[in-house]
Amino acid sequence: MLLAATDLSKRFGGVAAVRRLDFHLDPGEILAIIGPNGAGKTTVLNLLSGVFPADEGRIVLDGTDITRLPAEDRCHLGLGRAFQVVQPFPEMTVRDNLMVGALFGARQRSLAEARKRTEEVLALTGLSGRAAMPARDLTLAGEKRVEMARAIATSPRVLLLDEVMAGLLPQEADEMLAVVRAVRETGVAVLFIEHVMRVVRDLADRVVVMDFGEKIAEGSYRDVTGHPKVIEAYLGTEETGGA
Amino acid sequence: MRWAGPAALVVALLVPLVPAGGYQQYVVQVATFVLINAGVALAWDIQARTGQLSLAPAAFFGLGAYAYTIAALRGVPLPVAFLLGPLVAGAVSLGLGVVTLRLQGLYFAIATLAFAEVVKVIFKELPLDLTGGAVGLTAPPLLGGHQTGLYYLGLCVLLLVVAASLAVRHSRLHYAFTAIRQGELTARVLGVRVVRTKLLAFVLSASLTGLVGAYATSRLFFVIPEDTFGIGLSVTALATAIFGGVYTTAGPVLGAIILRSLEEGLRMVLREGYLAVYGVILMLVILYLPGGLVSLWNRRARDAAGGD
Incomplete structure (x- = not known):
């Protein structure tokens, strides 16, 4: 196991956003977390990446307990995170956005090393042509790509992706799929949250389904989509994809 | 803009040699004040790049x-x-930074303002034979008070601040500072040690400001709490940097040259009320040139990574 969460819980006021959640991620695996809006998926990523601390439970990354570590330490240990609400550094160029991840991520790099890494990731993510553009001038699809590229630039062992396909045209989503697959080929494990079911079907080795903060099913795409609890949670509405 | 720095340096070196007749001393004095203002503004700018308004x-x-x-x-x-x-x-500043740099935005600004006022009061109230109280002290001049020599010493001090500013701009720190300014949480998730980086910027900036303070005193020959710790000095620092162009090295220096010369010129022409005109000019530039004067001839400055 590369990453494991045990008995993970988080409350906001009286609301249990995540309740006693257990899951793990194997090396080189692509795991999807799906579930209806408000199921607690993004909260799970925030707990994993250290945006806020868990109330209970444990998170272990490759044998190291990271439950109480601040976000920057988790990044140094190999957790890369792309946000759902894209947060590019608006006045920096696309290239410099990636530089931040390359310089300070899981590997501390010199300027020269980081520049090299940045060019590699720009090419991998198809952003080379837009490298000199200020991030604020990008389209949503471009911002999503930068968000993911920046996380990849940190050289993570686990890449956490929060709805990086949402709002993209089918062709743009396909390009992102190809990038995620290419990253996995380099030995990176991926944990992603997604509403677009076609993406989940095509990309995930395994799926965890959440509802009201709890895990209600786990298994292959075929297994979980046939699960009665899952069908109930979704009321069949999102089965055909599209979110 | 590559020629601008060396050209400015040559001009700065020549200032005391220009024959200005009876105005010679006055010109060197104004130029010395420009060096002091530029140093404080540039030092302020270095830490402003982390998004902290001190x-x-x-x-x-x-x-x-x-x-x-x-x-x-x-x-x-x-x-x-x-x-x-x-x-x-x-x-x-290290002690103050450890306590205050976890504060966000306005709270940090107010904490630093309060600190400055407290220090001023403390220096007024300390034993008279130590700080001279509200009257202050007469400072021994460096270089025997030689005006031209002190001008060149001031130029060396400013060059040191410029070197620090450029070194930050061309190092990994530039990316850390800019990332923190434009999205602190995102910077952390990307591995930037935010508190440590802000502290570094704060201490570097404060040390350089202290250096300029020591220099200014060796040139002005006195310290008085109301002047030496005056809020006006802080306001001038940030107004100068914003006027010239924040997050740049050229901006605060250019701002100091123009604002200080403008101030002197207006004072000669208008006597009373020159500060009103000065204020209006400052406001107009800040309103219509948010990137400061440097953005005029270097539009790229605002588009490139967080200011060039």
């Missing part, structure tokens, strides 16, 4: 000034007393 330059300027004066009056060799300026300011 209103404490006056405190660190004053600490540097008093450290030099008190040490020099007690027989410490002048060069050593001079170096105590940046050391004392830096050490105090």
Whole structure:
């Protein structure tokens, strides 16, 4: 196991956003977390990446307990995170956005090393042509790509992706799929949250389904989509994809 | 803009040599004030790049000034007393930074403002034979008070601040500072050690401000709490940087040259009320040129990574 969460819980006021959640991620695996809006998926990523601390439970990354570590330490240990609400550094160029991840991520790099890494990731993510553009001038699809590229630039062992396909045209989503697959080929494990079911079907080795903060099913795409609890949670509405 | 820096340096070196008749001394004096203002504004800018609005330059300027004066009056060799300026300011800023840099936005600004006022009051109330109270102290001049020599010393001090500003701009720190300014949480998730980086910027900036403070005192020959720790000094620092162009090296220097010359010119022409005109000009530039003067001839400055 590369990453494991045990008995993970988080409350906001009286609301249990995540309740006693257990899951793990194997090396080189692509795991999807799906579930209806408000199921607690993004909260799970925030707990994993250290945006806020868990109330209970444990998170272990490759044998190291990271439950109480601040976000920057988790990044140094190999957790890369792309946000759902894209947060590019608006006045920096696309290239410099990636530089931040390359310089300070899981590997501390010199300027020269980081520049090299940045060019590699720009090419991998198809952003080379837009490298000199200020991030604020990008389209949503471009911002999503930068968000993911920046996380990849940190050289993570686990890449956490929060709805990086949402709002993209089918062709743009396909390009992102190809990038995620290419990253996995380099030995990176991926944990992603997604509403677009076609993406989940095509990309995930395994799926965890959440509802009201709890895990209600786990298994292959075929297994979980046939699960009665899952069908109930979704009321069949999102089965055909599209979110 | 590659020629601008060397050209400015040549002009700066020539200032005391230009024959200006009866105005010679006055020109060198104004030029010295430009060096001081530029140094404080540029030092302020370095830490502003992390997105933290400090209103404490006056405190660190004053600490540097008093450290030099008190040490020099007690027989410490002048060069050593001079170096105590940046050391004392830096050490105090380290303590203040540890306490306040976790505060966000306005809260940090207000904490630094409060700190500056508290330091001023403390120096007024300390034993008279140490700080001279509200009247202040007479400071021993460096270089025997030789005006031209002191001008060149000021130029060296400013060049040191410029070197620090450029070094930050061309190092990994530039990316860390800019990332923190534009999205602190995102910077953390990307591995930037935010608190440590902000602290580094704060201490570097304060030390340089303390150095300029020590220099200014060795040139002005006195320290007075109301002036040396005055809020006006902090406001001038940030107004100068914003006027010239924040997050750049050229901006604060250019801002100091123009604002200080403008101030002197207006004072000669208008006598009373020159500050009103000065204020209006400042407001117009800030309103219509948010990137400052440098954005005029370097539009790319605002598009490139967080200011070029």
